[in-house]
Amino acid sequence: xxxxxxxxxxxATEGAIVQINCTYQTSGFNGLFWxxxxxxxxxxxxxxxxLDGLEEKGRFSSFLSRSKGYSYLLLKELQMKDxxxxxxxxxxxxxxxxxxGTELSVKP
Amino acid sequence: DTGVSQDPRHKITKRGxxxxxxxxxxxxxxxxxxxxxxxxxxxxxxxxxQNEAQLEKSRLLSxxxxxxxxxxxxxxxxxxxxxxxxxxxxxxxxxxxxxxxxYTGELFFGEGSRLTVL
Numbered sequence: 367x368x369x370x371x372x373x374x375x376x377x378a379t380e381g382a383i384v385q386i387n388c389t390y391q392t393s394g395f396n397g398l399f400w401x402x403x404x405x406x407x408x409x410x411x412x413x414x415x416x417l418d419g420l421e422e423k424g425r426f427s428s429f430l431s432r433s434k435g436y437s438y439l440l441l442k443e444l445q446m447k448d449x450x451x452x453x454x455x456x457x458x459x460x461x462x463x464x465x466x467g468t469e470l471s472v473k474p
Numbered sequence: 475d476t477g478v479s480q481d482p483r484h485k486i487t488k489r490g491x492x493x494x495x496x497x498x499x500x501x502x503x504x505x506x507x508x509x510x511x512x513x514x515x516x517x518x519x520x521x522x523x524q525n526e527a528q529l530e531k532s533r534l535l536s537x538x539x540x541x542x543x544x545x546x547x548x549x550x551x552x553x554x555x556x557x558x559x560x561x562x563x564x565x566x567x568x569x570x571x572x573x574x575x576x577y578t579g580e581l582f583f584g585e586g587s588r589l590t591v592l
Contacts, residue, residue, distance in 0.1 A: 374514075397579060408478075408565065408583035409517065416578075453516050457579050461507065461530065464516030 368392045370465035372454050377471045378444055386439045386468045388454030396457040400428050400439045403451045403467065412452075413439065444472050476500070478584035480566050486590045487556055494552045495587040499568030506549050507581060508541055509565040517565055523549060524571070556591045563588050 369391045378384040390398070397416040401409040415421055415430035415437060427440040441448055451467040479498045487493050499506050504525055509517035520539070522530045525546035538556075543549040553560055567581035 370516075399578075399580065408585050409581075410583070411580045414578045414580065455516070459530070460505065460524075460579075461519050461522055462517075462579075462581055463519065464509075466514070467516045469514075 368456075368458065368463050370454055370456060370463060372452075372465045372468045374466065375469045375471070377473060378441075380444055380446060380472055380474050382444050383440065383442050384444060384470065386441075386452050386454075386470070388437045388439070388465060390435050390437070390454070390456050390465075392456045392458045392463060394458035395432065396459070398428075398430055398437050399455040399457065399462060400426075400437075401453040401455060401464075403453060405450075409453055441470075446472050446474065448472050478566055478568055478582055480564075480584040480587050482587060483585060484588045484590075486592065488592050489558060490555055492552065492554045493556055493589060494550055495564050495566075495589075497549045497551070497566030497584060499548070499566070500582055501547075502570070503568035503582070504546070504571040505569045506543055507567045507569075508549070508551050509567065511563045511565055511586070512561075520551075553589075556589075558591045561589055561591045 372388045400412040403409040413428035420429045425442045430437045449472045451469050453467045454465040455462040481496045506523040508520040511517045521541050523543040538554045541551045563586040565586045567583045
């Protein structure tokens with residue numbers, strides 16, 4: 367079966383750091399993606415991990431442990447515009463399987 | 475640069491009517507995907523095309539749903555005899571084929587077609 371779990375909601379303060387966790391159990395694994403989706407808009411690509419370890423991209427970093435079926439997205443120096451839904455997705459075969467998304471609210 | 479475009483952006487219909495959505499992918503992308511998203515949920519896979527061939531279809535997709543990509547370019551998604559449970563955002567995405575430059579399998583999404591069934 368396919369199961370991807372992430373927290374439903376998180377709240378953080380402007381300027382702080384937040385970590386959004388994702389655990390997965392899927393039949394097939396060809397990489398893990400993180401997408402950002404603002405309300406009413408299309409998901410946009412943030413990061414991709416296929417090997418274990420940390421990938422850093424500006425204020426955003428993503429970590430993968432394939433043996434633990436675990437990833438996290440780290441957002442530093444939070445800004446108000448980072449308020450959005452963050453989607454964890456596993457590439458299984460040629461398609462992406464998405465989690466339910468984590469709604470992040472950034473407060474002043 | 476033209477991204478993935480979808481039409482119409484919004485559709486309101488009555489239960490039992492048929493609706494059709496169109497997706498124009500990024501021109502050099504061979505792969506095209508349809509997803510459905512409801513409020514508070516992540517996108518749910520519906521179907522996938524490689525050029526004009528429909529290679530995978532979700533078991534969740536009933537016989538009322540059909541998708542085509544006749545010339546390997548744009549795609550249509552038709553829903554027949556719509557039901558209130560079909561109300562959702564229908565997202566189209568495209569991606570490059572492996573071997574075409576730097577490839578991660580990243581999907582590029584359109585803005586979606588929001589369907590409301592009354």
